[in-house]
Amino acid sequence: MKEGNIIVPLPEHQGDVCKSMDVFYNPVMKHHRDVSVAVVKKVKPVRIGLPLSGSGIRAVRIMKECGYAPEVYVNDKRSNFMDVVHHLFSANDCDLPIIHNMDANVFMQSVKHFDYLDLDPFGTPAPFIQAAISSMRNGAILAITATDTAALTGTYPTVARRKYWAKNIRTNHMHELGIRILIRYCQLQGASLERALTPIMSYSKDHYYRIFFRVKYGKKAVDKLLDQHHYAQYHNHQLTISRYNYGEGQFLGPLYTGLLQDKDFLQSLDNEWAKKLLSENDVFGGxxxxxxxxxxxxxxxxxxxxxxxxxxxxxxxxxxxxxxxxxxxxxxxxx
Ligand SMILES: C[S@@+](CC[C@H](N)C(=O)[O-])C[C@H]1O[C@@H](n2cnc3c(N)ncnc32)[C@H](O)[C@@H]1O
Known part of the structure; x- marks a missing residue:
């Protein structure tokens, strides 16, 4: 198989892509990795961490395509991970990254000082957020993916309450609300560590949500973000911000109500999807x-x-x- 110019030396998988594969590689997520490469190309982070690396495909793409030589750390807890990475990198004639084979939280806490971290779990990123935030340098970029969109969109309200401390319902606004609930959850985790997580690119695609945060140290920046946590009111098919949970219609959240995109950042990326996001109104609801x-x-x-x-x-x-x-x-x- 190939992904762009990269050789993926894995047998073509029969049937659905699933957790139980010997090596996790999902060709449908090429778009997801394209965005990572575009961000790294632009930002040029020195130390890059991929705590849930799967096949290592994202790492080899970053190293071959970014146009400079960052320190790339890969990690996955699978027992065959070392062999898989060696195989992939030698097939692509690429220098090896720094390889770890342990639990992702232990990895992030032991390496630390990342300038760019890409969290790409099966399902929820929640168990990894604290360790990720505390392992990042001031000004770094944290990329988070969530594939448990059913919980975030309100299909399982009790799961959403337990995992994300908020409520959503199934409407045509559910993906925007799901992303905003996830953002607030991450920001609260950051707040307890005095780290402000400002979204600079946020989107929903296929079966996943993705948020790129700029991580800044400091209490004041945290307080400014917390001031943007409110409820959403869904009434007469319109979604608006509400400071309190009372009145007519459905009350959803709490959630982050601020900007989802940094337009200058999107503009600076060489990526079609970023251009599409740039063309949209970045206002709450609708x-x-x-x-x-x-x-x-x-x-x-x-x-x-x-x-x-x-x-x-x-x-x-x-x-x-x-x-x-x-x-x-x-x-x-x-x-
Ligand atoms: C969705 S896949 C990653 C896909 C990969 N980022 C890519 O671009 O192809 C999630 C990976 O996380 C690994 N994983 C799950 N829980 C982990 C943990 N606690 N610590 C380390 N790795 C873990 C799994 O083995 C799996 O390879």
Whole structure:
């Protein structure tokens, strides 16, 4: 198999990609790794940590494609990990990274001082967040992936409450809310260590959520982030911020209500997906056009008519418009 120019010396896997594979390699996650490579290329971190490395494919891609020579540390607890990495790197004629074969939390706590850390677990990143945050340098970038989107979107409310200390429900806003719940959870973990985690790129794709945080040391920066934790109110198919959990409609969260993207950062990346995120309104909530039309018993009009006054659809749901809610509601009720 190949991923771009990289040889992946694994037998083609029959059936679904799953945890029980001898070596975990998921070709569908190429897009996920493309974004990592674009970020590393731009930021040029000195010390890179990949605590849950799987096949090592992300490490070899970073080392071959980033255009400089960072210190790359790979780790995975699988017993065959050392052999797998040696095999992959020699097939690609690449110098070896620094290899560890232990529990990810022990790895992060023993190596430390990372400038870029990419946490790519099966399911929730929650068990690794504290160790990750405390192993990072001031100004570093922490990339987090979560594939337990069912919990974060409210399919299992008791799991969401236990794991992420918040509530969500299944609507067309659920992915934005799920990401914001996850961001708040990570920020609270950072707060207890006096580390401020500001999202600089956040998105939902396929079966996963991904957030890149800038990690800054300092109490004041932490307090500023905590001031942006509120509830969301879902009422009349609109999602807005609410300081308190009372009143009409459904109350969701608590969650992070601030910016999800750093536009300058997105602009600086050589990556098509970053450009797509850049084109979207980065504001909280919006209006579910399909749900409004259904409650008005009318057909959904062409979206181009609704996107005139600066509104945009976003990758979270093409049924939701952000940025010009009053205009959209006027068009839908009066046209
Ligand atoms: C989703 S895969 C990683 C995929 C990889 N990052 C890539 O780009 O292909 C998760 C990996 O985490 C490893 N893992 C799970 N729990 C771990 C732990 N506590 N410590 C170290 N590795 C762990 C698994 O063996 C698996 O290879």
């Amino acid at each position: 209006v579910d056009v399909y749900a409004v039309c259904s409650s008005l018993h009318r057909n959904v009009p062409p979206f181009k008519n609704l996107l005139k006054m600066g509104g945009t659809q976003t990758h979270f749901s093409e049924r939701v418009i952000k940025g010009n809610v009053e205009y959209v509601l006027r068009e839908l009720t009066h046209s």
